Amino acid sequence: MYQQIADEIRGQIVAGDLEPGAKLPTEAEMRSAYDVSRETVRKALNLLVNEGLVVSARPQGHFVRRREPMIFRPQTEFRKRPHSPEMDAFATEHSAEGREPRQVIEVAIVEPPAEVAKRLQLKAGDLVAIRKRVRYLDGEPFNINDSYFPLDIVRDSEIMRPEDITRGANEVLAELGYRQVRALDELYVRMPQPEEVKRLELPPGTPVGYHITTGFTAEGRPVRVATTVLPGDRHVISYERGLETPGEEA
């Protein structure tokens, strides 16, 4: 029975009849509308909370969850302007205009996690510099971005200072003789780890995208690994692609 109630409310949310931010009927109203027990109503609401569709804001009640995703565009690390009118239109629609960005940066020298050591092709014992950033928008934590660099190439550079680098860490790497010409992006979809739940203040039913970019020089040396934890309710990840002519296909 609670599944049927949840199905009905979910249907209204997906169809847009219940809009983001709308208040659901109270527990008492639902009990009498469906003629069920308080426990059944609570199980239905709990299911919708765990699916990430509804938020509970006691004592006011339950609300349809708002989604105002920010665009995460891996390509903008190197390409600031969208190339196509479609991306322009898309960016305008999803813009976070008027929201106030802020970031907190920490720098440290660490032994790299295994997944980073492998991608940077490091030897056992090699250390990395890490720049850890938490980015906020309007005071709300939006994502966690950690960039790793082989320590031997960045030791005496600006990358070691916990400040924003206006021209970008990639440009600093290029000045040091390690210009990146290619990148490989990997994206994993998973539930957050407890530490991520805490740092990103994630409500129940919020999976994350885990994005890993590895940047390579023309010689094929990996010189940077950036990992980003992207809460699913706050982001849309987007790419624009030029398609190739059929002659180039295998």
Place this chain on the structure above:
Amino acid sequence: MYQQIADEIRGQIVAGDLEPGAKLPTEAEMRSAYDVSRETVRKALNLLVNEGLVVSARPQGHFVRRREPMIFRPQTEFRKRPHSPEMDAFATEHSAEGREPRQVIEVAIVEPPAEVAKRLQLKAGDLVAIRKRVRYLDGEPFNINDSYFPLDIVRDSEIMRPEDITRGANEVLAELGYRQVRALDELYVRMPQPEEVKRLELPPGTPVGYHITTGFTAEGRPVRVATTVLPGDRHVISYERGLETPGEEA
């Protein structure tokens, strides 16, 4: 207390001390190791199941979840061969070699969902042709892929037949005079809907990636929207990118 037990086991899984497929200690062993009640042990195990780290296979017990992700490469729709040695190496490592692919295709004429109508810039009442595919690997459902086309341009083509199109639906569109030259990819991360749980046989704690590609002709007309539901435990989504020279940055 159950959180501490879960933290300890999670730590062993993340560090690799408990490998994918490994059996966890039995409930009785855990009760005596931690000196706690059966209920505390069950709460700890339940937490790990909901985080997607552990599967319950009664009566045998609990096991570390296996992940053998398939690479989802949006770029291969048009570019079959990887361009870079990095993507080659990555593809080899994540290959689904030896696993048997199969797909089930259905074709229908429908009113488009709102999100598709908007992206195809359709007018109210315009219909679309939809090709719905469920892809299996070794009998396990891997992903759901639905492609939408404005009905007026594909009405009399092969796209309307529920069979695999060896040269690809994109090539058929090109032959019909609608060659795509650009695409916009959007990726959302969310919990699955109940129908997706059923069709993809998703265990608890399995979020999905929802990937939407819109393909455009040189004139900027959108002629195809493809949506793919990608279970997080079965996929890594990957892109290879060439990076541009600083001169092109904004």
